[in-house]
Amino acid sequence: MLILKNATLVQFEPASVSEGQDIAIEGALIKEVGSHLSARYPQAAVKEMQGKLVMPGIVCAHNHFYSGLARGIMANIKPSPDFISTLKNLWWRLDRALDEESLYYSGLICSLEAIKSGCTAVIDHHASPNYIRGSLNTLRQGFLKAGLRGMTCYETTDRNGGLRELREGVEENIDFANQIDAAKTGGRVPYLVEAHIGAHAPFTVPDEGLSMLAEALRATGRGLHIHAAEDRYDVSHSHDKYGLDLIERLDKFGLIDEKTLVAHGLYLSDKDIEIINRHRAFLVHNPRSNMNNHVGYNQRLGGYNHLALGTDGIGADMFEEMKFAFFKHRDAGGPLWPDSFLRFLHAGNELLARNFGAQFGRLQAGYKADFTICDYASPTPLVAENIGGHLAFGMSANSVHSVMVEGRMVYEARQFPFEVESIYAEASRSAMRLWQRMDALS
Ligand SMILES: [Zn+2]
Known part of the structure; x- marks a missing residue:
């Protein structure tokens, strides 16, 4: 089990914002959402979120x-x-x-x-x-x-x-x-x-x-x-x-x-x-x-x-x-x-x-643990009524700090868990060959 500790939960539908919350994750699913969950699950690994926004994927x-x-x-x-x-x-x-x-x-x-x-x-x-x-x-x-x-x-x-x-x-x-x-x-x-x-x-x-x-x-x-x-x-x-x-x-x-x-x-x-x-x-x-x-x-x-x-x-x-x-x-x-x-x-x-055939899109027990996690420093209050406004006028992909899919961090602190430079280099060589093949087609 993994606990994301001290997160600000941002729900989209219905909209809500709640600070100081923990999310307990077991396998691919959310097990529980609440406060002080590490006391309830003392064996769980803990990741400190320091108030970062955890949003549905x-x-x-x-x-x-x-x-x-x-x-x-x-x-x-x-x-x-x-x-x-x-x-x-x-x-x-x-x-x-x-x-x-x-x-x-x-x-x-x-x-x-x-x-x-x-x-x-x-x-x-x-x-x-x-x-x-x-x-x-x-x-x-x-x-x-x-x-x-x-x-x-x-x-x-x-x-x-x-x-x-x-x-x-x-x-x-x-x-x-x-x-x-x-x-x-x-x-x-x-x-x-x-x-x-x-x-x-x-x-x-x-x-x-x-x-x-x-x-x-x-x-x-x-x-x-x-x-x-x-x-x-x-x-x-x-x-x-x-x-x-x-x-x-x-x-x-x-x-x-x-x-x-x-x-x-x-x-x-x-x-x-x-x-x-x-x-x-x-x-x-x-x-x-x-x-x-x-x-x-x-x-x-x-x-x-x-x-x-x-x-x-x-x-x-x-x-x-x-x-x-x-x-x-x-x-x-x-x-x-x-x-x-x-x-x-x-x-x-x-x-x-x-x-x-599963539940997606809420931070709630039983839903898939697919999250977009942002470190967004808001200069104005972020509340249920204005999440759309913050998205339209403030937040951007630059705010994305980590991403969890199926209970697994696939991107954490702006890093992938594997080296990607060589993939980009190979992709670029492959793109050049692809463009050449396009020129050969009428
Ligand atoms: Zn299309």
Whole structure:
């Protein structure tokens, strides 16, 4: 047993701040929260927190770890005036150039950087069309090495190889989910990584693909993770080709349920939002990515019952993402205040709970011991009513001191428990080779 002693507990939902508290942790779970716990558990190891803020783990609910080696990219990229040409000229060439080695380093670097930014979990959405089979397990190895919790899935699509590519994508999702089931019962490796069933976006998945995905959901008991209405093109394509709204079409195939994660949704209809809410599905908002791609702004954040935040591949600094979400909303004249964005930031924990079948997101007995620990010197009172304000205007990833996942310190006093310089050096060499391979692709 381990006791985190003399911490300031910051709960997000419902919000509260309580000083001078101890947290007793047994295995992966919180055993008890209260004062003077070392007297109750004299055998326990004790870590003195000196009043640091212990918060429920921060979750990045939509990310692309395959883009980890794209930072500062120097490859021949044609001018890309709109979203579809950005996909074709940059992202769909990067993903085709990925091989096992570059994907491993991409995933590992993203896992380390996520932890450093205070994330305890990241929900990933993956594509590597020339290395599909086994790719999700390669990513999983990066999560496990870093000690990060998360989920991943393969973005099923027909954009490069028609029916064959659809089949390979679905098979990789099913194989990975089965592998997770086997690992859970085997119990040799910590249960840190779960599976979604992935699909790229409605405009690159024909009806045959949706049928296969529905079968994969039934076979594995997992939920769908898909982009929808990131750009207006997705909506027009669906109306033109299928005569249906986007979510309406997915729902027709039985693909929307409470494990579903829809990323973006900028141009979803009232009917689509109603379907998402009726099934208790999640929308994940990625404001920095939307700004970067100039696709517009999601004006309907308040319309969703379950909304979480993601970065869509722009790192995993959720303090930053939450600030952008709030400021962009203010800029667009929206009605929501920081407390709403605190709830959105926290909501990723509910996604974990539904998919891992455990309790996440509160500092309370029985919940998973996944914590983000900050040393934040506040110049003003920090109380239940203003946590959102401190996050929007004060705290940042620089405040992150330590991170605990599954009861284990995976980052402590701003250090990883293993040497990372050589990993960064190898990643940089791998990135150079990846960029060269991209230039060789048309
Ligand atoms: Zn995305």
